[in-house]
Amino acid sequence: MVEIKTSREVAAMGVTGAFIAGLLDDLEGLAKPGVNLLDLEHRARDLIAERGASSCYWDYAPSFGRGPFRNVICLSVNDAVLHGLPHSYTLRDGDLLSxxxxxxxxxxVADSARSVIVGTARAEDVHLIEATERALAAGISAAVPGNRLGDISAAIGAVATSYGYSVNTEFGGHGLGRTMHEDPHVPNMGRAGRGLKLRPGLTLALEPWLASGTDKIVYDPDGWTIRSADGSRTAHSEHTIAVTDGRALVLTASNGQL
Incomplete structure (x- = not known):
């Protein structure tokens, strides 16, 4: 069932979104060569505890994972793109971290993802991250009353393919509010004019993710970490948004970002 939020409820989600944006800003500043992924995990835990927030990931046990998940953030490096299980890995110059x-x-609840380059950037990684960010921006622009869910998916997919990437539709965006995953599912590719009609108060997490060489995925033995099937680099961008009477509100926006 799709839940429509009141303006007060959207504002409450915006408080959570602002906290998440600041947390990701903090971690991005720490993501340097020589830093261990577990340092980022523990920093995120500290910030969540200081704020009196609670993690939506801790003890999360969906059907696709080997649960429960006992971390507060997903950290995915290079060819890993989704659900990266934090572990003892020291970041290296040139790593692509999501x-x-x-x-x-x-x-x-609010939900957000960001991909950053650790140290020296490679042009192809900049291009890949830019594709996810612009696809996200296109999806947000399409999230207006009177449009349909397929318009968002089509806008995301059109940008991704214009950059030369293929799109996996197994995992995508979703509704959220009182819980992390609510209806509807929002694929990263779709047909315009199809699906649920968008109404003010609909809150969604839009999250285009791409691999530079394939749309096929494989799982690590940990049962969580999802990688590109061909080992190519990956990127992931996500914002929580609310449909309004006009342009969508981006509830997880950071300084200088959408």
Whole structure:
């Protein structure tokens, strides 16, 4: 069932979203060569505890994972793109790191992901991250009353393919609010004019993710970490948004970002 939020409830989700944006800003500043992924995990834990928030990931046990998940953030490096299980890995110059986190404050959830380059950037990685960010921006722009869910998916997919990437539709965006995953599912490719009609108060997490060489995925033995099937580099961008009477509100926006 799709839940429509009141303006007060959207504002409450915005409080959580602002916290997540600041947390990702903090971790991005720490993501340097020589830093261990577990250092980022523990920093995220500390920030969540200091705020009195709660992690949506801790003890999460979906059908596709080897649960329960006992971390507060997903950290995916290079060919890993989703659900990266934090482990003892020291970041190296040139690594491509994707960070994905969802938390709840006072019962309201927000979810966001960001991909960053550690140290020296490679042009192809910049291009890949830019594709996910622009696809996300296109999806957000399509999230207006009167449009349909397929318009969002089509906008995301059109940007991804224009950059030369193929799109996997096994994992995509979703509704959220009181819980991390609510209806509807939002694929990263779709047909315009199809699906649920968008209404003010609909809250969604949009999250285009791409691999530079394939749309096929494989799982690590940990049962969580998802990688590109061909070992190519990957990127992931995500914001929580709310449909309004006009342009969508981006509830997880950071300084200088959408």
């Amino acid at each position: 960070m994905d986190i969802a938390v709840s404050i006072d019962g309201w």
